[in-house]
Amino acid sequence: xxxxxxxxxxxxxxxxxxxxxxxxxxxxxxxxxxxxxxxxxxxxxxxxxxxxxxxxxxxxxxxxxxxxxxxxxxxxxxxxxxxxxxxxxxxxxxxxxxxxxxxxxxxxxxxxxxxxxxxxxxxxxxxxxxxxxxxxxxxxxxxxxxxxxxxxxxxxxxxxxxxxxxxxxxxxxxxxxxxxxxxxxxxxxxxxxxxxxxxxxxxxxxxxxxxxxxxxxxxxxxxxxxxxxxxxxxxxxxxxxxxxxxxxxxxxxxxxxxxxxxxxxxxxxxxxxxxxxxxxxxxxxxxxxxxxxxxxxxxxxxxxxxxxxxxxxxxxxxxxxxxxxxxxxxxxxxxxxxxxxxxxxxxxxxxxxxxxxxxxxxxxxxxxxxxxxxxxxxxxxxxxxxxxxxxxxxxxxxxxxxxxxxxxxxxxxxxxxxxxxxx
RNA sequence: GGAGAGAUGGCAGAGUGGUCGAAUGCGCCGGUUUCGAAAACCGGUGUGCCCGCAAGGGCACCGGGGGUUCGAAUCCCUCUCUCUCCGCCA
Numbered sequence: 001x002x003x004x005x006x007x008x009x010x011x012x013x014x015x016x017x018x019x020x021x022x023x024x025x026x027x028x029x030x031x032x033x034x035x036x037x038x039x040x041x042x043x044x045x046x047x048x049x050x051x052x053x054x055x056x057x058x059x060x061x062x063x064x065x066x067x068x069x070x071x072x073x074x075x076x077x078x079x080x081x082x083x084x085x086x087x088x089x090x091x092x093x094x095x096x097x098x099x100x101x102x103x104x105x106x107x108x109x110x111x112x113x114x115x116x117x118x119x120x121x122x123x124x125x126x127x128x129x130x131x132x133x134x135x136x137x138x139x140x141x142x143x144x145x146x147x148x149x150x151x152x153x154x155x156x157x158x159x160x161x162x163x164x165x166x167x168x169x170x171x172x173x174x175x176x177x178x179x180x181x182x183x184x185x186x187x188x189x190x191x192x193x194x195x196x197x198x199x200x201x202x203x204x205x206x207x208x209x210x211x212x213x214x215x216x217x218x219x220x221x222x223x224x225x226x227x228x229x230x231x232x233x234x235x236x237x238x239x240x241x242x243x244x245x246x247x248x249x250x251x252x253x254x255x256x257x258x259x260x261x262x263x264x265x266x267x268x269x270x271x272x273x274x275x276x277x278x279x280x281x282x283x284x285x286x287x288x289x290x291x292x293x294x295x296x297x298x299x300x301x302x303x304x305x306x307x308x309x310x311x312x313x314x315x316x317x318x319x320x321x322x323x324x325x326x327x328x329x330x331x332x333x334x335x336x337x338x339x340x341x342x343x344x345x346x347x348x349x350x351x352x353x354x355x356x357x358x359x360x361x362x363x364x365x366x367x368x369x370x371x372x373x374x375x376x377x378x379x380x381x382x383x384x385x386x387x388x389x390x391x392x393x394x395x396x397x398x399x400x401x402x403x404x405x406x407x408x409x410x411x412x413x414x415x416x417x418x419x420x421x422x423x
Numbered sequence: 424g425g426a427g428a429g430a431u432g433g434c435a436g437a438g439u440g441g442u443c444g445a446a447u448g449c450g451c452c453g454g455u456u457u458c459g460a461a462a463a464c465c466g467g468u469g470u471g472c473c474c475g476c477a478a479g480g481g482c483a484c485c486g487g488g489g490g491u492u493c494g495a496a497u498c499c500c501u502c503u504c505u506c507u508c509c510g511c512c513a
Contacts, residue, residue, distance in 0.1 A: 041473055045482045052482090055494040059441035062493095069493095076493035243470085372452090374470075 001361045002104050004034055017107030020114050020323040025104055033097045040090035047083035054079060102211055106358035108323045109295070109332040115322025122322065124334070127306070128315030131341050135401050139342030140392040141273030143399050144170060147423055150274065162263065162271070162278040164388075169421045173394070173407070174281065174387050176414035178256050181283040181308055181384055185254040188304055190285060193255040195234035198225040203237045206363030208329035208355075218260045227260035231284035232381045237363055239288060243374045244367040250289035250297055254384065257282065274388040275347065281387040285352075287380040288365065294354050294378035295332070302334050302352040305384045309349070312408045314393045315339035317346065331356045334382075338389060342396040347389040352382030 007014050011027050018025040054076040061069050113122050131137075144150030149170025155163040166174055182192055204210040204226055209217060218227040228234055235255050244251070259282050266276060274280075285304060289297045302318070309316045321333040330353035337346035357376040360366070366374040398406040404422040407415060 038473065041482085045473060048483090049481055051493075055492095056442065058493050062441080073493045080493070 001101055001358060002106065003357070003361065004030075004101070007031065008034065014107060017323075018105070020108060020112075021105055021326070022116055022324050023105050030097070030100065030104075033093065033100075037090065037094045037097055040086065040093060044083060044086040044090050047079065047086055051076060051079050051083050102205065102362075105328045106331050106356060108326055108330075109354075109356075112326060112332050113320060113322045114324075116324040117322075118325045120322030121319045121325055121335070123317055124320050125306075125318040127310060127317070128313070128339070130315060130339065131397050133341065133399075137341040137396060137399060139273065139340075140395045143342070143395045143403070143405065144274075144391075146403055147405065147421055149173070149421065152273065159278070162276075164274050164277055166391075169415075169418070170391070172415060173411070173421070174391060176411045177387060177390055178281060178283060179414050180311075180411055182254060182256060184308060184311070185252075185283070185285060185304065185384060188252070190252040190254040193235055193238070193253055195231065195238070195255055195257065197228050197234075197257055197260075198223075199228055199234055199237070200225060203240070204233060206237045206240050207233045207359050208362065209233060212328060215264045216262050218262060228257060229261045230259050230282065230381075230383075231255040231257040232286060235284060235286040236359055236365075236379050236381065239365045240363040242365060244288065244365070244377065246290070246367040246369045246375075249367055249377065250287050250293070253286045253288075255284055255286070257284070259386075274392060277388060283384050283387075285380075285382045285384045288367070288377045289380065290367070290369075291357065291375075291378050294356065294380060297378075298332065298334070298352060298354045298380055301380055301382045301384075302336075305336055305350045305352055305382050308385055309336065309338060311410050312390070312394065314390075314397055316349075327351075327353065329353075329355050329358050331358065336383075336385070338393040340389075340392060340396055341399075342392075347392060349385045349389045349393070350383035353380065355379045355381075 002014070007027070008031065011031060014025075015027050018027070054072065058069060058072050058076060061072060113120060115121065140150070141152070145152065147169070149167055151165045151167055155165045158165070186192060198220065201210055201224065204217065209229060210226075217229060220226070234257070235253050238253070239251075258279055260279050263271075263276060263278060285301055287294075287297055287301060306316070306318065316336055316338045319335045319337065321330075321335060326333050333351055333353040335348050336350035336352070338349045339345075340347050356378050359379045360376040365377050365379065367377050369375045394408060395405050398408065400406065400420075402422075404420050406420050407418055412419060
């Protein structure tokens, strides 16, 4: 959620930011409503103050008794009616304004390149040479089923298209990746969390998934719970409504969870194999930090994600997303894309963002600063990393002419020393 | 799932219709004292919002929501959560 006081103070900045994003936000309408709400509030509170004073007087008078008390009560009753009317008007308008505010995106940082869509994203770094093969490299959907480590048909049998199963060394490889990732994060000072995979609608609102992206979420109607689309949601909301100790910042958390996404409207686009599925595993990094250091922390966190790809020896690049491609809640995002030799394309395996105070304001996450006053924190998160596409890149990058796949050395200890996955 | 008990400030714990944003204790911060510290004593110590240049004034919050009343931490309804016991269960 944006800061209404900031909007009042400098609407021009917000107008430009929304335009850059391609978001049709009527700033003037928001400002007008805000002014009206505050006017009504002042009036209603004034009446309430009168009423409170009148009630107090009745209390004092009642002790002495007397006929004047009944008359005073009648007057107070009339005042109360007036106050209630004014307050209900204020309440309705304030609620409507708050509702609209939930659909207003986070302005991007000034440094974010302007652009309307993914074509405007800027490559800021590339690592690794393109792997060379003495044969035509295959795609993972050919490699993995042939090795018997991935089964798409059975996934579809269980839950429909977009669900896959991993078998034997495939399942174990994924588990090895998860464990190695988390071990790296813990070594970097992160605290690991295990969290619920179902959360309430209010929690989804805290991080910005609701109300705008309801159609992308799986919902358990009978219990009014939603399956998490990313660990960002439960982990960021761990501190919802809390006032943290400023000296404890930055807090660095990581968590491994499955992620559930309906992917409504994405059918047919890059969905073959395990590239885009309704359920996948991911290790997520989440930071709670201060406004002063959040931008620098984003670099650090992105470095942690990149280090994983380097450790695995996977060619990758880093994109800074342009204004038009930056997510609703984010102020600045870097995507990490890994190279897929089988499809000769790039696959997004991580998205590292700073949400500035946007999520903190929605979720009510503050920290007590040096001056003793609570202040909204900045939240960051980044994948570290998404599992399916890492599996894809490993299988395709390390495939051999005989169909086997060499295991990256860093993972071997997690696979009982296995050096190669063969049939 | 059934039965019962409970939810008050950082913590503990009073308060059952009026001057209660809330006693008291602990904790924390500042001061006095001390060579220094402890102890003791004195003072302070929640959050959000509105009006205001400011000084200052006002409103709201005692788990959430709703109701009764001139007035609710206190009465009523409802939801959530916690604890105890029973059942079921990985």
